[in-house]
Structure formats: structure tokens, C-alpha cells
Amino acid sequence: MGDIFSLVIITALLFFGPALSAIAIRRSLSIPWQLVLLAVCVFYSIFPILLTLGGTGLAERFACEAGGRGIVIYKCPGTPWLGDVITFMTFAHWGAIFTIPSGVVGFVGLLISLILKRNRLRTGVNTPERPTATFYRSRRRKVVAGVCAAIAQRWGLSLLGVRVAIVVLSVVITGIGLPIYLWVWLAFPLEPSPEPTQVG
Template structure:
């Protein structure tokens, strides 16, 4: 239960860090900000939807439980959805933290774009997923290259952590979303350096 609460609290900050690491445009920042707002109010929307379903199917409330004439299992579903408003205790602080992070990231991105003298207008990301030697997303290959460790060792550790820690897969998915894949130009430069060293 504590793990689920931890995940609910991390959603907003995770969205903000994706925008920060990918150095997204202001338009994307606004989209992710609206996503944080929807996430913050989603528990109330679920509860409101539950009462709408109860009314539509003629379900009656008995204390904190709903019973429906047909189908009977719908009462349990509506009861669960009606209690979703308690998730607001986790979703609202998470959404607020995410919104603050997105505002800070948007301000930094705006300053970067004004100070950047590159012709493309894009600022390079701090960390790239690798195009080379990737199996799923190139996260392990990028970590191995960044930390100067053997790729097979990083992959073994990743698989073990994914088995031992159930939430580790969310961290991997977050890395997949947060870090862009390396540009083809940078990939060609790595190949050229590698060939010249032989």
C-alpha cells in the first residue's frame, strides 16, 4: 500500500522532470501542465462519475457501499470509484509539485532558448539514450557508456532489480520517456572516433 502511495506522489514530479531533461518547448510545457491539473482533479472526476453510473443503473447506496439490481458486480465497481476521492490526498500535492517543477523548467527553457546562439534553436539534452546496442529503449547502453561499465553487467543488474523491486520497471519507463535518443549526428561522430582509434 505504501508503494502505491509513493507512485501516486511521484506522478507530478516525474512529469516535470521529463520536461526538464528533454528540454521540451514551452508548448509542451503547457500541455504537461494541463496534464498535471487533470491528474490533480482526477479523483474527484472518478467519484463524480461513480455517482453518475449509480444513478444511471438504479443503484442504491448502503452506507459506503452501492448495490445494483443488475449486474450485481457493478455495485463493487461503483463503490470503489466512489471512494476514489480519498486519492486526492496524494494526487493534489503531486500535481502541485509537478506544476511548480514545470513552471521552473519552462522558465529555464525560455532563458536557454533566448541565450542559445545555435542555428537550429534547440539546446542539446544533458543525457541521451543510445541508438547503438539497444535491446528495448537504449537506457542500459547509455548508462554503460556514461559510467564506463560493461553493458552486459548493467543489463544483468537492470533485470535483477526489475525482478526484485516491482516498481523498478516504472523507473525504467520514466528513463525511456525522460531522456531523448541520441541524434544521428552524434552517433556518427562516435563511430568516426571509434574507427580512428583502431
């Protein structure tokens, strides 16, 4: 179970940046929102390093001493829990192995999306009011976001079966279904409402 949990965490860390750029591209977000996501990608890339610097700063401030054989473990006088927190923070820089590549891919994807959006606005190319996605979340049979109904409809599957599979993936396999569900919710638009028929 621990190996599956580690695999899910590593996958989520690697998937974060590309997922942000995919949301921006599929939803055709405005330039300010794309700039916000660009900043999130940069912060996400360097967050483990900032966490490690914060941990060493806390160790100095609270006079915590590093000890242990092989692995550095901090012990803080009077507050043993703080030593555990600082130890975790000082080892967080290893997460940069996953966050930096993910952030770079997300940054490049968002940069491309931003350039394309800016060129479309500058050249005055009218974008359609309705999104032209190849996959739409279901409007009619949705319970939360219409993701399960859209998957079932697209590939001719049982709606109940898809819902059960998402719940099983979310609960049994350490939450892998929930991040995928949230990403599909954010990345793909709701199907367009039917045009009102004009009588007369």
C-alpha cells in the first residue's frame, strides 16, 4: 500500500504543471488568469526549496540541534513536535526533483497558450462564443460536474459503472480518482445548452 501511495504522490507532483497548462488551453482562459497560473507554476517549482530554507531558518531561530546517524533529525528544546516539522521541511528539497520538471512543462505550455491568445486578440480573430471542445461534461445527467455521465456517454459505458469506478479509484487506490475527476471538471467545459427553437 505504501508503494501505491508513493506512486500516486509522485504522479500528482509530475502532473500538476501540465494539468494547469491543459486547463488554460482547453478553457481558453483570459490573459490575466493565464498569468496567475504562470505564477503558480513558478511558485510550485521552487516551493520545496523555499520549504527547506524555511526549515533551516526555523532551526536556527528556535536553537534546534541536528542529530542522528546517517539521517539528520532535528531536536528542539522544549518542543519535540517542532523538531519533527523542521526535519520534514529540511528534506523537502528532494521534492524539487519532481516539481521543477512539472513546473517547467506547465510554464512552457502556459507561455505558448498566452502567446497564442495574445496573437488572436491582436489580429482580431473572432473566437466563437461557444467552446469548441471535443469532450463536454454532461449537462442533463450530472450529479456534481457531469464528468461521469460524459465519460459513460462518450464511450458507451454504464453510467452507474463509471460512477462506481471513480469512487473506487478515489477511496481504494489512495485518491487517484479524485484529482483526475477535478482536472476533467476544470479542463473541459459543460456541454452547450440547446438553442431555443423559434416558433413562427
